[in-house]
Amino acid sequence: QVQPVESGGGLVQAGGSLRLSCVASGPTFSVYSWAWFRQAPGKEREFVAGIRWSGGSTLYADSAKGRFTISRDNAKNAVYLQMNSLKPEDTAVYYCNAVGATEATMTIAVNDYWGQGTQVTVSS
16 A cells, blocks of 8 residues: 655645655556645545656646646655645645546555655635
């Protein structure tokens, strides 16, 4: 079972940027596709962005397109989320997790373990 640990969140003004990092333990990191999710207060967790195991294909929620970029470094067992032009509605706890391998399943976590996440707060 892979265990992700997220970091990089913080308080930023609207229009600012943050880069989130996720490092996962376990020798099987590179065989999975990975994704970022977020959960705002009172809302369900939602998919933000995903990347195939090879890094060659990505998928974004409409809310993230054009502003967020997901990337990965298999040598470091790491996944990143560069977030630009942040908006107050991006305020949430951000999580990463292993997901399905196809575009249709990349929005669904396949790992039961969820880390503590990293808080992103965007002020207006």
